[in-house]
Amino acid sequence: MSDFIRIDWLQLQDWCEQILRLIKVPQDRASLIAESLVQANLRGVDSHGVVRVPIYVKRIQKGMVDPRAEIAIESIAPAAARVDGNNTVGVVAGSAALDEVLRLAKSCGTAVVGVKHSNHFGTGAYYALKAIQRDVILIVMSNASQTMPPTGGIRPFIGTNPLTVAIPAGDQHPFILDMATSVVARGKIIVAAEKGEPIPEGWALDKFGRPTTDAAAALEGSVLPFGGYKGYAISLLIDMLAGVLTGAGFGRYVRNMYEDWLHPQNVGHLFLAIDINRFMPAEEFKSRMDQYIRELKAEPKAPGVDEIFIPGEIESRIEEINKKNGIQLPERVLEELNKLSRELGAPSVLTRISGKEMV
Numbered sequence: 001m002s003d004f005i006r007i008d009w010l011q012l013q014d015w016c017e018q019i020l021r022l023i024k025v026p027q028d029r030a031s032l033i034a035e036s037l038v039q040a041n042l043r044g045v046d047s048h049g050v051v052r053v054p055i056y057v058k059r060i061q062k063g064m065v066d067p068r069a070e071i072a073i074e075s076i077a078p079a080a081a082r083v084d085g086n087n088t089v090g091v092v093a094g095s096a097a098l099d100e101v102l103r104l105a106k107s108c109g110t111a112v113v114g115v116k117h118s119n120h121f122g123t124g125a126y127y128a129l130k131a132i133q134r135d136v137i138l139i140v141m142s143n144a145s146q147t148m149p150p151t152g153g154i155r156p157f158i159g160t161n162p163l164t165v166a167i168p169a170g171d172q173h174p175f176i177l178d179m180a181t182s183v184v185a186r187g188k189i190i191v192a193a194e195k196g197e198p199i200p201e202g203w204a205l206d207k208f209g210r211p212t213t214d215a216a217a218a219l220e221g222s223v224l225p226f227g228g229y230k231g232y233a234i235s236l237l238i239d240m241l242a243g244v245l246t247g248a249g250f251g252r253y254v255r256n257m258y259e260d261w262l263h264p265q266n267v268g269h270l271f272l273a274i275d276i277n278r279f280m281p282a283e284e285f286k287s288r289m290d291q292y293i294r295e296l297k298a299e300p301k302a303p304g305v306d307e308i309f310i311p312g313e314i315e316s317r318i319e320e321i322n323k324k325n326g327i328q329l330p331e332r333v334l335e336e337l338n339k340l341s342r343e344l345g346a347p348s349v350l351t352r353i354s355g356k357e358m359v
């Protein structure tokens with residue numbers, strides 16, 4: 001048997017939804033969570049896809065996340081609002097914040113919405129792709145639990161705090177920057193450790209703060225920020241805006257969703273939006289973007305390079321392939337999902353290999 005199995009994305013989304021319904025997540029929220037997780041897999045961001053279902057379920061079952069909590073939205077200025085997620089699922093709180101920031105940006109031109117008492121909100125691209133359909137430029141940031149040291153430090157203090165910026169275009173691919181502030185996703189170090197392979201220099205420190213290429217030692221230590229002190233500074237500013245400013249946790253007060261079973265995570269997010277039409281007609285803006293991207297893509301290429309990509313473009317290409325051929329999941333992930341199905345008395349995730357279905 002191969003190490004990877006392909007699964008039809010709609011089938012996977014149904015399965016996710018079913019699992020969430022079984023633990024009493026309301027239907028509309030179950031659909032939203034399932035959609036966001038499967039979208040990550042579709043776009044090749046597997047670290048934020050259905051692999052997270054078991055931990056989401058466990059935190060809900062243990063009362064660490066309340067999927068039914070009511071979200072409170074408080075207006076603090078004509079173009080600003082504060083959202084209290086009341087410890088509901090991160091993408092549910094994040095989606096409420098997105099709706100609010102889009103509404104405010106449409107009425108005021110620009111808007112800012114801060115979120116506290118939230119949880120892991122998935123990928124920033126999930127929100128970005130919705131915003132650009134409304135001709136809005138969106139900036140999203142979230143803090144995360146401690147995995148990276150400050151420059152000069154030896155142990156984790158900040159999270160891999162993601163930054164997302166979405167700018168619409170016309171017939172060209174939109175700019176969808178969606179990145180962790182670590183040099184690499186921690187998931188890649190986990191995979192290397194499982195295979196017993198070394199990791200490249202510059203990815204991580206061991207628990208004593210020494211640079212390491214030993215993946216297992218790196219997992220006991222910390223992941224490094226991208227771009228040295230510059231990535232550290234950007235990660236820090238995200239924690240200050242998404243955490244300190246919003247009233248959410250920051251630094252050590254953003255709890256680890258895999259390790260802390262006593263406290264809610266108290267993740268914070270910040271959403272900023274600009275309504276393009278206030279600057280110029282959206283069509284004119286998009287045609288200027290198209291010209292920019294066309295000129296960028298026509299630049300001379302380095303040896304061995306066929307194409308220059310705009311951020312987000314590679315993920316869109318992967319999405320097209322995955323929609324057609326199915327999402328590729330490692331066998332060990334599928335086993336984990338089917339174990340969860342058995343525990344909850346749900347049907348197993350069906351797999352499809354070369355057109356054949358197997359349970």
Ligand SMILES: NC(=O)c1ccc[n+]([C@@H]2O[C@H](COP(=O)([O-])OP(=O)(O)OC[C@H]3O[C@@H](n4cnc5c(N)ncnc54)[C@H](O)[C@@H]3O)[C@@H](O)[C@H]2O)c1
Pocket residue numbers: 045048120121122123124125142143144160161162163164176177178179180181184185308309310311312313314315
């Ligand atoms: N919720 C959380 O706590 C949390 C924390 C960290 C990361 N994340 C998510 O993890 C995901 C993965 O982050 P990552 O940093 O590993 O992503 P990545 O390094 O794969 O990509 C980062 C960005 O670079 C762009 N890119 C990659 N190759 C490119 C190229 N050749 N040309 C142009 N652009 C290119 C991508 O389109 C993307 O926008 C993101 O969706 C992020 O939101 C979430």
